[in-house]
Amino acid sequence: MNDDDWADLRSQCADIEPGAELVTPLSERPFRIETTAADRLVVRFADSAEERPLWREQFGVFDEQLEGQAMSIDDLQPGVEPYATVLTLSDAYTVEDDTIVKSPADAAGGESPFLVSAAEARTPPERVRDDALLLAHQIERLEAEGPFSVDSLDTDLLTDYYVLASDVQRGADGVRKTARDELLERLGPEQELHGRFGTVRRTTRERRRPADDETVLAALDDHGIPREWVLGVDPDKLDVVLSVTDLSEDAVYDTIETVYVQKTGVDEDEKYSRLQGIADRIDDLEDAAGEALREDLEDIEDRLEEALTAG
Incomplete structure (x- = not known):
């Protein structure tokens, strides 16, 4: 790798927005560039906090392999993946049809598909924190003008208010489920754990579902119970009948219409x-x-x- 290409690569690494990260194309390991030096780049992997130097000399070896030929991303070895990922930041290289190629002098390279923006790189807990902060700030702004109710908000503010509340709820529920799974590993039967903000305990709930048809019908026969008492309409079979006959849907279905607000996009x-x-x-x-x-x-x-x- 010549001096100009190396300087360009270091410049591209330095220009990555704070919080953004790169993701290796095969193993999908996220990492960030910690420092750049004259002979190396130092990266840190998010899944293990491992720091690893990427040497200029090895970038040069990879560069020589790309002279006059493309390299398939599927052929990358685990140790080479970080080098290939970083290399796609440079204007001298580009990714075409899942291959890495050296760009012609007049081509625009450097648009790496493995670069994840800071907004997208946030972890689920970070997203919950950020959305909660935005919602709190929104409420604070609304209350600064005096007590408010949703019917007093204009449509744009009401929409943002709903979207933020929805995102906080969805994100918090995902974080809650992750914490729940970990707590179940730590809680014994009927044990309680106390934190600063509350208490949790392990609770068991039983949910019933019918056994297979053969078992149920045999048990009914053994007790002299008519099968007709438990047999009902199978919706799946009914849909098949509707699709192959002239029976109308209105004749066998009662339709209940529910109106609700659906969030269709988030900026x-x-x-x-x-x-x-x-x-x-x-x-x-x-x-x-x-x-x-x-x-x-x-x-x-x-x-x-x-x-x-x-x-």
């Missing part, structure tokens, strides 16, 4: 942009007002801790 880029603005404002709280706010929060935490301890 993650707009949410992330607004979130960054809020984060910047929080970072700017370095004056007395900011210090006072932090002291108030610490005081609240201390009083909460005392109350929980006393209780």
Whole structure:
């Protein structure tokens, strides 16, 4: 790899937006570039916190292999994947039809399909935190103008209010299920665990479902119970009949119409942009007002801790 290509690659790595990450194409391991040096790049893998140097010399070997030929992504070895992934950031290389090729001098390379934006790279807990912060900020703005009710909001604000609340609910439910699975590994039968904000216990609920038809019908016959008492219409078989006969759907189905609001799209880029603005404002709280706010929060935490301890 010549000096110009190496300089371009280092420049592209330095220009990656904070929080963005790269993902290896086969093993799908996310990683971020920590530092760049004259002879190496240092990357950190998100799934293990492992740091690994990627040497300029090895980039040169890979570059020589690409001279005059394409390399299939499917043929990449695990140790080579990070090199190939980073290389696609450079203007000198491009990805075409799942192959990596060296771009002609007049071609526009460097549009890596393995680069994930900062907004998309966030973990589920990070997304819940961010959406909750946006929702709290939205409520704060609305309440700044006095007590509000949803019927007083204009349509745009009401839509954003609903979308954010929906995203918080969906994201929090996903995080809750992950935490639930881990807690089940730690909780014994009827055991309780106590945290600062509440208590959980392992509870068992029984849900019944019929055994297979042969078992059920045999049990009914043994007790002299007519099979007709439990036999009903099978919706799957009824749909087959509707599809192959002239029987109308209205004749055998009662239709109940339910009207609800469906979220059909979310502008993650707009949410992330607004979130960054809020984060910047929080970072700017370095004056007395900011210090006072932090002291108030610490005081609240201390009083909460005392109350929980006393209780």
